[in-house]
Amino acid sequence: MxxxxxxxxxxxxxxxxxxxxxxxxxxxxxxxxxxxxxxxxxxxxxxxxxxxxxxxxxxxxxxxxxxxxxxxxxxxxxxxxxxxxxxxxNPLSMVAGIPGGGECHALAINEVSLLRAGAQAAKLRVSVNGRVRMPELVADGVLLSTPAGSTAYNYSAHGPILPMGSEVLALTAIAAFRPRRWRGAILPKTALVRFDVLEPEKRPVMADADSRGVERVEWVEIRSEPGIxxxxxxxxxxxxxxxxxxxxxx
Structure with missing residues (x-):
């Protein structure tokens, strides 16, 4: 070597x-x-x-x-x-829809996070595999983490530590306001997770994939990328x- x-x-x-x-x-x-x-x-x-x-x-x-x-x-x-x-x-693959109909693509080894980009909390609709699981999440943000990244931002946001090889992802709320007690969910690694930004003009949201940010997004889809x-x-x-x-x- x-x-x-x-x-x-x-x-x-x-x-x-x-x-x-x-x-x-x-x-x-x-x-x-x-x-x-x-x-x-x-x-x-x-x-x-x-x-x-x-x-x-x-x-x-x-x-x-x-x-x-x-x-x-x-x-x-x-x-x-x-x-x-x-x-x-395996990294996460993020596709983010931006104003005007464009898309931004990025990979994340640790996590993809959505964060409020204005004075008011973000308002998001959360879907998993095409099914709406939470019609409205009001929070400072939300993140989806790999096992490798579960001890980083995810853990600071009180998300779970995931064993390597567990074939799951951690979906973790960041300072959830409504539902106030919702901490997140553990999802299968094969899940397709989508966040739709509600009231994007009033409550702008940015997306971040391993510290590479997209300033304003209208929706974000995330899945694990088994090919890498x-x-x-x-x-x-x-x-x-x-x-x-x-x-x-x-």
């Missing part, structure tokens, strides 16, 4: 790590690499997975939290990569399943 392409965030600590590691292990172009090593935080990991679809990514934490990253160490890197556990995750699988590498004993389990007991 010697054909490594290193990528790093722009922070000083990440750039220093990039300089030291490329001097020690070399640097090959992405199209000749067999693995990507990402130096930074979870944001860099997500952007790297989006850019380098098809290549496994081994992250080392040179950021803040680093849930998707391994501990940083300069020694024995090829051996660590060879021994790493592989986690496969991202590969994330973790040190043995520190894989995604263990991390998700550990998060529930802190």
């Amino acid at each position: 010697g054909d490594i392409h290193f990528i790093a965030s722009q922070t000083e600590v990440a750039q220093t790590a990039l300089t030291r590691l490329t001097a020690r292990y070399g640097q090959v172009p992405p199209d000749r690499a067999s693995v990507i090593v990402a130096l930074g935080g979870d944001g860099l990991m997500l952007s790297t997975l989006h850019l380098m679809t098809g290549l496994p990514v081994y992250g080392m934490n040179r950021g803040t939290y680093g849930f998707l990253m391994n501990d940083y160490a300069e020694d024995d890197l090829p051996e660590r990569i060879t021994a790493a556990e592989v986690t496969l995750t 699988a991202h590969s994330i590498l973790f040190d043995p004993g520190h894989g995604m399943e263990e991390r998700l389990m550990r998060e529930q007991f802190v």
Whole structure:
């Protein structure tokens, strides 16, 4: 596993790590690499997975939290990569309808969220597989999360942590006003989820797929994309399943 392409965030600590590691292990172009090593935080990991679809990514934490990253160490890197556990995750595919009849398309590894874009709460109609399940949800927003993203924004919004391989998605309300006690739902991975924005002029809504936003949307459809699988590498004993389990007991 010697054909490594290193990528790093722009922070000083990440750039220093990039300089030291490329001097020690070399640097090959992405199209000749067999693995990507990402130096930074979870944001860099997500952007790297989006850019380098098809290549496994081994992250080392040179950021803040680093849930998707391994501990940083300069020694024995090829051996660590060879021994790493592989986690496969399918992204969510988002199609968002915008004023004027256009559409925006995006993929999300963690979650797709709809958020109010004005002073008033969003008013949404929620449908699953073509059937209206909630005629009116009034909230600051709502999000649909993959298992890989369930410990991120979803967990902060009091959504459930989903085991990897569970074949489900988490639908979670963000500060629901009506129905006040509705927290969300767990949906099969095969579900097609649609949100229609009610009163879009009075209550504008934006959509966000892994921090790539669409300023105003009229409707959004989301489904899992089984044709794309991202590969994330973790040190043995520190894989995604263990991390998700550990998060529930802190």
